[in-house]
Amino acid sequence: MTFWKLFWNKTKTLQINQHSNKYNYKQNKILIKDFNYKDKKINILLSKDKNIDLYELEELCDTVGWVRRPLKKVKIAIENSFLTISLSYQKNNKKKLIAFARATSDNTFNATIWDVVVHPEFQGRGLGKILINEAIKQLRYADINTITLFADPQVISFYKNLGFISDPDGVKGMFWYPN
Helix, strand or coil, rough: CHHHHHHHCCCCCCCCCCCCCCCEEEEEEEEEEEEEECCCCEEEECCCCCCCCCHHHHHHHHHHCCCCHHHHHHHHHHHHEEEEEEEEECCCCCEEEEEEEEEEEEECCCCEEEEEEEEECCCCHHHHHHHHHHHHHHEEEEECEEEEEECCHHHHHHHHCCCCCCCHHHCCCCCCCCC
């Protein structure tokens, strides 16, 4: 438990205005300007709106080879998430989803980041970092100190570069699945 003792001693609590809704984070949409894509400058929009086109999200997940999940369940998962973050850009007067992440939380101590996905054409361009940093910022703004995620082996170094650590004090995640 050495890690957790040090963690709680080092963690500084963010002060939240008591008269504000702690889940109403400053802006719902942020414009990231002048992003280079296929030799063109495009504007990327970061949104925390939970109203996501589920078919477009499914297409995005398909691009990285994820197993399809029932859209009805995906909708429930998003509705029950503490936070959703998406990145999109305009293409032919239509918004195109290019990245997504969400977090669940107990609203006090812990949050888990899930479903981090960036379209392959946009990977390696800093968008995953933007997603994770924004999630951390919003979760810390809500005074949540412990942020976890599950990472495939090929992206562990990515998350380590963003400050995540593996197995503090030898803690291992455990899973239960129905037979």
